Amino acid sequence: MCGHISIYYKNKKADEIFIRQLTEKIIHRGPDDTGYFIKDNIAFGFNRLSIIDLECGNQPFQKDNRTIVFNGEIYNHNELRIELIRSNEFTTNSDTEVLLTSYINYGEKCLDKLRGMFAFVIYDEVKDIVFGARDHFGIKPLYYVNNDEFIAFSSEYKSLVTLIGKVNVDKYALQNYLSFQYTPNYNTIINEIKEVPNGTYFTIKNGDIEFKKYHKLKFSNKVIMAENIYDIINDSVKHHMIANVEVGTFLSGGIDSTIITALAAKINPKIKSFSIGFDVEGYNELSVAKKTAEYLGIENISINVSEQDYIKALPKVAYYMDDPLADPSCVGIYLLSEEARKHVKVVLSGEGSDELFGGYNIYKEYYSLKPFSYLPEVIKCEVNKIAKSLPDIKGKNYLLRGTTKLKDRYIGNAKIFSNEEVKNIIYNYDENNTYSNILSSLYKECDNNNYDNVTTMQYIDINTWLEGDILLKADKMSMAHSLELRVPFLDKEVLKCAEGLTLSQKVSKNNTKVLLREAFKDIVPSYMKEKKKLGFPTPIRVWLKSELGRYVREVITNADVDKLINKKYVLNLLDEHIQGKKDNSRKVWTVFMFCLWYEIYIEGKSIEELEDYNESNRSNSKCKLA
Known part of the structure; x- marks a missing residue:
């Protein structure tokens, strides 16, 4: 497990001093060793957390005119080594060398053999290309920037923010974030930075980057014992x-x-x-x-x-x-x-x-909503209209869910703000950027595969x-x-x-x-054996009515997001929550976390500056060993 950054400059030679500064930004990911590779227009920086082959597994690792930086673990590296050792020599016991040797022997087909979590970048001097990939599930992160000057990758985007210099909020992504509570579709909330999709590899040649999917989930409904x-x-x-x-x-x-x-x-x-x-x-x-x-x-x-x-x-x-x-x-x-x-x-x-x-408990609604499946569409449409006109009474939500198509109501395990609510929070709302539009291609894939509602919800959640x-x-x-x-x-x-x-x-x-x-x-x-799922319950609902609420109010009030966020509307949600009128905890929290992020990454406030809030009242509040 490690952290790495790599830069492919399109029109100039790499700068060793700069790559060292960028690598320092993610030293927490690997404090055991730091290494660099700089050649012509290519620069790699690597921080290692030593887990396997403690003495010889340092990176960047070089072999046969290829150089790799790799974050993650290859769990079947011992089996792969036995397969490869017949025609390859090994100098370490590391999974890094096994991964690079697999690439040398099999090219992109090596990805079919890997069992693990990984995000890696390889400079192949033989083919004069840069090759990289992200694991099947996206366990290990990999961010990238592609502009006129360079293509760069990093395990965390704080290094890329420093590389770019000035960054801007992606308003399209912000609108999505308010509903999903994270930024979907491999965007980030920074306009200039994206994520490499899971199950995907990429190749850089002559300054151009090409992405290809090597793995895609497909449910089959076989009988498993x-x-x-x-x-x-x-x-x-x-x-x-x-x-x-x-x-x-x-x-x-x-x-x-x-x-x-x-x-x-x-x-x-x-x-x-x-x-x-x-x-x-x-x-x-x-x-x-x-x-x-x-x-x-x-x-x-x-x-x-x-x-x-x-x-x-x-x-x-x-x-x-x-x-x-x-x-x-x-x-x-x-x-x-x-x-x-x-x-x-x-x-x-x-x-x-x-x-x-x-x-997830919501998957069980397949059974509770099943009676609605017997109703003609015209009847469901009329019931839906009636339900929408009802006050907030018991049973209203059940009627709405039962008469609304899955693709129009399910966006995953967390749905914070509806599209209508988002309109009240942000300025310059984009009518074409609804959560339904974001998920339309995934729902189409589910329809093409004839997935039932439970499998469809799984597919949406996994992706x-x-x-x-x-x-x-x-x-x-x-x-x-x-x-x-x-x-x-x-x-x-x-x-x-x-x-x-x-x-x-x-x-x-x-x-x-x-x-x-x-x-x-x-x-x-x-x-x-039969214990119901509780998730990871966190008492912000309770704490927002006390000291945490005061801190949240201060951050939202002070953050310089007035051109993006309707603060008056959000603070009213907080007031309603404190007064016990509605549980607005998750909604307030969503805006609060954006504001806190904004203060750090856009306004440039230091962690120490933000930690100064009410420090005197927290001096004796260390976690106690239970």
Whole structure:
């Protein structure tokens, strides 16, 4: 796990001093070693977090006139080495050399052989090209800029912001962010910076860049047996535990992290688990996590976060996140990663299970809304009109959802503002930039494949929410503390299994992840088998009515976003929330995180300056070990 930046200059030679400055911007991703490669118009900078082959795995790595910078892990590197060693010599035990040797031997076809998480760039002097790729799921980030002067890539876009100099807010992306709570479609909220899509490779030749998709998800609805799921996920955990440093695990009160932890504990009974809770009733599952750790016979280290701890972390969270993310749980992951890094260098986590195995509670609405499927379209249209005219009473939302087509109402696991609400928040609203338009191509693919509603929601979530929210916060919040986070559910062999699940193997009227729960019923505690999903509950709803609300109001008021955001409207939402009239917590939070991001990346305020807020009241609020 590392951080890298690479620049391909179109009309001039590379500058060694400049690449060093840019590489320093992401030193937190790899504090163990820093290396550079500069030749003609190419410059690579690399910060290493040493995990595999601690002594010989430094980068940039060179072999046969090719040079690579690589962030991630290739979990099947030992198997690939055996295949390659017949006709290749190896000088290290690193997965980096295996990856580069695979490219030398197979070209872009090497991507079909890789099992892992990765974002890499290769300078191929033999072919006089630059080649790179991002993993199947988009676990590892890779941002890029393409302008008249250069094409540049980086693991975090803070380096690219420095490279560009002056950056501008992408108003198109901001409009999308307000609904999705992240920026979809591989845009960022900075106009000049984009993301390399997942499952995609690129080639630069003669100053031109070309992107090609090498992997695409496709559900098939085959019948999968529970024992198959067990064996495949168990094998994935074994591969994800390969490291030359200590590996720990995140353990929440949910079944996903429990499955990963239980399997990991079978491999290493001395594994350390890490858990987090908040000191607000109803937002703390530490007792469940500790009970599970005791059941598994492993050590559990936990933190209990106060409101003041949470407030204090916010400026750093916004900085390390790069793009604004309005998911309140990212602060918890940041603080938990900070604690875990004191003990281990790698952690396993349960991300991806919900998307692959049908874990979100909203997927169950397939059954609750099924009666509407028997109504003629004309009747549903009339019921929809009536429902819209009703006051906010119980049952209104049910009628609206049941009479509205999935593609017109479902944009993923988080829908913050409707299109009509966005019009009230931003100036220069674009009528052609609705969330329905953003997702139209994905819904078309679902229609072409005749996916049912549950599979369609999965497809939408995997191609938007998973990468835009779940994996973004997992990578950025862990790497802020030089901690490698691995996700065994997001493995291409696990995906092959999940793609074949039938509807009944995913959700029932009463529960989610039906077959997954069945497969692991013998290794997880009995109280976990039918436990409903809670997500990662964070008490901003409560805290916005106290000190956090005062901080949020100050940031929104002071941020120089008046030409973009209707502050009066947003602050009224905050007032309504504080007065208990409506739960506007997520809506206010979405605008707040953008404003905090704006102060850092556009106004240029330092983290220290932002942390000065009410510091005297937070001096004694360190996280207490639970």
